[in-house]
Amino acid sequence: MTLYRTTAIDGLSIFYREAGPKNAPALLLLHGLPSSSRMFEPLFARLSDRYHLVAPDYPGFGHSDWPDPKQFAYTFDHIADIMNRFTEALELSRYALYMQDYGGPVGFRMALAHPDRIEALIVQDAVAHDTGLGANWATRRAFWADRAANEAALRTNLLSLETTRTRHVGNDPNVARYDPDLWTDEFRFLNAPGQADIQSDLFYDYRSNVASYPKWQAWMREKQPRLLVLWGQYEISFDRSEPEAYLRDVPAAEVHIIDGGHFALDTAAEEISALVRGFLRSWR
DSSP, X not given: OOEEEEEEETTEEEEEEEESOTTSOEEEEEOOTTOOGGGGHHHHHHHTTTSEEEEEOOTTSTTSOOOOTTTSOOOHHHHHHHHHHHHHHTTOOSEEEEEETTHHHHHHHHHHHOGGGEEEEEEESOOOSGGGBOGGGHHHHHHHHOHHHHHHHHHHHHHSHHHHHHHHHTTOSOGGGSOTHHHHHHHHHHTSTTHXXXXXXXXXXXXXXXXXXXXXXXXXXXXXXXEEEEEETXXXXXXXXXXXXXXXXXXXXXXXXXXXXXXXXXXXXXXXXXXXXXXXXXXX
């Protein structure tokens, strides 16, 4: 049974999903944009017999509080700090870290801050190398260079219905297998009051991730963490070269190209859950 809980961190209500025996190996799942812990429901249904799964919503996402950006700094440093304290509140002292999209910059910060807590890393369509940001990032890089001049274009590029749909479908020729509720629900979320400001602030801080990539790469090369990389073959949000870049940092990494897009759990939940189960079993 999946339980739906909240806990207070810094006066904020942080929502999370939890399933599986608490004495089992822990798997902390960090979601992407514009999703929430909901994206991991397929893994909860398939892995909670053997693992303790915990998936929080970040501040400003899902069912967690959405504080006003005038009073809350929407930065990846701040969110990672709150997520670290979230794990402490739940007494998660050791866990495998599953990172998708925004989960990458949140999770790498958590790993570098507390490497003793990390049993293994699972990366699903999350970037840690500048080359992983493809051609569609030109508008986004212009926004980082001059926010005032490019904010309107950025909001269209990042938050539109077309972009929200494309994150899921990518260039998959078999679009009939994607449930349109996936992107229409997310688009409604992005159009909720205050969301455009929240997401613009956080995405403006994304430039700090690019600046941090060399530090994350150096950490991986030094620590050689147990690493599983899962990459949707129809992914177009990020560049297809990114899995190979992870292999250069961690040559022993396990890399799989998945029959899906940016949110590969949409179409490949069975494949991904089997790979995660095998990976986690291999080092326990």
